[in-house]
Amino acid sequence: MPKVWVEKLLDEPELYLLRIDDDQIKYFEATWDIPEGITYNAYLMKTEGAVVLFDAWKKDYAYQFLETLSRIVDPKEITHIIVHHTEPDHSGALPKVLEANGYNAKIIGTAFAKRLLEAFYGIKENVHAVEDGEELKIGSRTLRFISVPWLHWPDTMITYLVEDKVILSCDAGGGYSIPEAIDDTNEEVVERYLPYVTKYIVTVIGHYHKYIVQNIEKIKNLGIVDDVRMILPGHGLIWRKNPQKIFEYYANVGSGIPKKGKILVIYDSMYGFVERSVRIAIDELQKLGFEPVVYKFTDKEAPAVSDILGEVPDSEALIIGASTYEANVHPRIRYTLYELLDKANYEKPVLILGTFGWAGVAGREIETLIKRSRFDHVDTVEVRGRPTDEDEAKIREGIRELVKRLGR
Numbered sequence: 514m515p516k517v518w519v520e521k522l523l524d525e526p527e528l529y530l531l532r533i534d535d536d537q538i539k540y541f542e543a544t545w546d547i548p549e550g551i552t553y554n555a556y557l558m559k560t561e562g563a564v565v566l567f568d569a570w571k572k573d574y575a576y577q578f579l580e581t582l583s584r585i586v587d588p589k590e591i592t593h594i595i596v597h598h599t600e601p602d603h604s605g606a607l608p609k610v611l612e613a614n615g616y617n618a619k620i621i622g623t624a625f626a627k628r629l630l631e632a633f634y635g636i637k638e639n640v641h642a643v644e645d646g647e648e649l650k651i652g653s654r655t656l657r658f659i660s661v662p663w664l665h666w667p668d669t670m671i672t673y674l675v676e677d678k679v680i681l682s683c684d685a686g687g688g689y690s691i692p693e694a695i696d697d698t699n700e701e702v703v704e705r706y707l708p709y710v711t712k713y714i715v716t717v718i719g720h721y722h723k724y725i726v727q728n729i730e731k732i733k734n735l736g737i738v739d740d741v742r743m744i745l746p747g748h749g750l751i752w753r754k755n756p757q758k759i760f761e762y763y764a765n766v767g768s769g770i771p772k773k774g775k776i777l778v779i780y781d782s783m784y785g786f787v788e789r790s791v792r793i794a795i796d797e798l799q800k801l802g803f804e805p806v807v808y809k810f811t812d813k814e815a816p817a818v819s820d821i822l823g824e825v826p827d828s829e830a831l832i833i834g835a836s837t838y839e840a841n842v843h844p845r846i847r848y849t850l851y852e853l854l855d856k857a858n859y860e861k862p863v864l865i866l867g868t869f870g871w872a873g874v875a876g877r878e879i880e881t882l883i884k885r886s887r888f889d890h891v892d893t894v895e896v897r898g899r900p901t902d903e904d905e906a907k908i909r910e911g912i913r914e915l916v917k918r919l920g921r
């Protein structure tokens with residue numbers, strides 16, 4: 514059963530975290546395998562004469578949300594609802610909240626959010642569209658709304674609580690999994706959590722990853738990050754020991770800063786021929802001091818594409834091995850590649866190892882796609898079945914060329 518957390522984050526104004534741990538979900542956005550689950554974080558602020566709700570939970574948990582909210586406040590007393598982003602994992606429970614509220618609260622979001630609230634839920638009364646940078650005095654507090662388009666949708670904004678130096682950042686700063694704590698106090702919890710942040714960034718926001726860098730830069734340039742006291746995202750840990758860390762982490766993933774020595778190897782192998790070529794490549798990489806991280810599709814295993822994507826940003830380079838399958842790329846690699854190019858399209862060197870029986874297509878096809886992307890195509894080695902000595906020499910040479918591209 515999903516666990517619910519209610520934690521008071523500030524005394525004045527009273528600010529609460531309302532988090533539910535979704536351990537029932539299997540595929541985020543009906544696509545991404547997340548056996549690790551996810552949390553939905555909403556926030557509630559009580560200030561002089563006003564009660565402000567920031568986002569909500571997914572519709573499946575609307576009942577629990579109302580029940581949790583009611584532990585802190587009578588929903589009728591909510592005066593403002595801030596909608597940072599209308600994706601239903603944050604907004605799904607809103608219709609129920611409004612019903613319980615008697616439709617009195619003023620809803621605040623971007624102009625884009627206003628359109629989507631009507632499209633998704635028929636909500637059109639009492640919605641105030643704010644401009645980028647607009648400030649509203651609510652109770653004793655000043656709320657500044659900063660638009661961060663494409664982080665993750667065009668509607669997205671964050672809120673800065675001016676007097677308290679708190680950023681409510683919605684999807685920005687979020688991650689998958691269900692951390693055992695609410696915040697970043699414990700370094701071990703943080704270290705365990707961060708790979709799920711990368712996986713979340715790539716699978717959810719990866720398509721727009723250049724906007725991650727731009728928007729984080731935009732927020733930093735407003736001068737509100739250096740002395741921020743808390744960053745409160747819509748998923749996962751909240752950041753109050755070292756809040757800057759999560760935005761730095763986001764910027765690094767967005768720009769694909771690599772970990773020295775990490776090479777991502779992805780391949781399929783139906784009967785072990787592609788694997789023979791890949792083993793040669795791995796051997797050469799290891800001899801040169803690199804650390805291959807390997808994901809393979811075989812008749813015994815099929816890793817989650819979401820996990821593979823999560824490995825791309827901090828890899829130095831990629832090796833893609835694929836068999837030709839009915840005059841095309843093997844279906845598992847075809848899908849992986851499709852998502853890779855869409856979500857994790859970084860300027861990193863790629864070596865392709867294609868294998869075929871009678872007329873090779875996989876290597877050539879992957880090469881065409883890689884050359885059209887931001888990835889840097891190093892070489893394609895095509896092998897008929899098992900690699901000959903000549904093929905082996907070409908594969909080893911391909912690895913050495915890949916390493917040269919890394920400046921080593």
Ligand SMILES: Cc1cc2nc3c(=O)[nH]c(=O)nc-3n(C[C@H](O)[C@H](O)[C@H](O)COP(=O)(O)O)c2cc1C
Nearest residue numbers: 782783784785786787836837839840869870871872
């Ligand atoms: C279902 C299936 C379809 C294949 N289609 C092609 C093809 O269209 N063209 C080709 O040259 N080889 C084709 N092959 C042969 C494989 O590409 C070849 O045997 C390759 O070495 C497979 O490597 P693997 O066993 O590591 O997957 C096919 C093999 C299978 C099992």
